[in-house]
Amino acid sequence: MARILKNNGGAVPAGTFGAKKLFVRGLPYDNTAVKFWTCLIDEVLNDYPPETGVVLYGLAGGALVSDLLSPETVLQRDMARLEETDFRKAFEDAMSVLEVLGPPAGVRLRLVGRDGGPAEPEILLDYVDAEVLPFLLVWLLEWANIPDAFWNRERVRGDFAAEDRDRKVLYLVAFELRSRHLSEGLYEREVTVKFKARSMDRSGAQRQDATQGVS
Numbered sequence: 001m002a003r004i005l006k007n008n009g010g011a012v013p014a015g016t017f018g019a020k021k022l023f024v025r026g027l028p029y030d031n032t033a034v035k036f037w038t039c040l041i042d043e044v045l046n047d048y049p050p051e052t053g054v055v056l057y058g059l060a061g062g063a064l065v066s067d068l069l070s071p072e073t074v075l076q077r078d079m080a081r082l083e084e085t086d087f088r089k090a091f092e093d094a095m096s097v098l099e100v101l102g103p104p105a106g107v108r109l110r111l112v113g114r115d116g117g118p119a120e121p122e123i124l125l126d127y128v129d130a131e132v133l134p135f136l137l138v139w140l141l142e143w144a145n146i147p148d149a150f151w152n153r154e155r156v157r158g159d160f161a162a163e164d165r166d167r168k169v170l171y172l173v174a175f176e177l178r179s180r181h182l183s184e185g186l187y188e189r190e191v192t193v194k195f196k197a198r199s200m201d202r203s204g205a206q207r208q209d210a211t212q213g214v215s
């Protein structure tokens with residue numbers, strides 16, 4: 001995966017970042033959210049000062065629901081709706097909305113230091129837009145074992161541990177998700193993520209702290 005933060009100064013090639021599979025509470029996960037979050041965390045750990053965190057924020061349509069954990073379910077539901085759709089009218093409606101709203105809004109990322117202040121100028125992400133962001137957020141909530149009834153509250157905090165058993169790395173992640181319902185299903189989302197990583201011995205025991213801290 002290419003560098004998310006567009007930082008070419010690190011000595012480690014971008015392809016070495018990220019886990020192929022994570023275990024959370026003993027269950028395996030190998031989806032796109034695993035690759036995105038671990039690649040982002042690895043890049044920050046490698047390239048930036050200790051205790052640097054990340055903030056992602058942007059506008060996103062629709063509430064956070066458990067269906068987003070399975071994109072194929074969302075796709076099947078949309079395909080079922082298409083069977084009853086007047087395609088000409090749907091196309092005209094879509095073009096009208098696009099003319100008014102433009103393409104999906106971008107998602108911005110900023111790095112924050114230990115004191116919560118900005119560590120670098122904000123970045124407009126190439127790989128994440130307003131349609132993709134909810135699919136990434138729900139996995140943080142799921143891994144933190146937060147019931148979906150709470151996912152759309154104005155402020156949600158959670159944390160979890162995740163094992164990359166192939167690379168013998170334990171990730172410790174804490175986050176705070178802030179959501180503001182603007183109108184007609186449009187939400188302003190901001191998630192602050194803090195993390196650290198620990199190496200593991202072959203038995204899975206924690207062995208050595210990395211430079212990052214979870215607060």
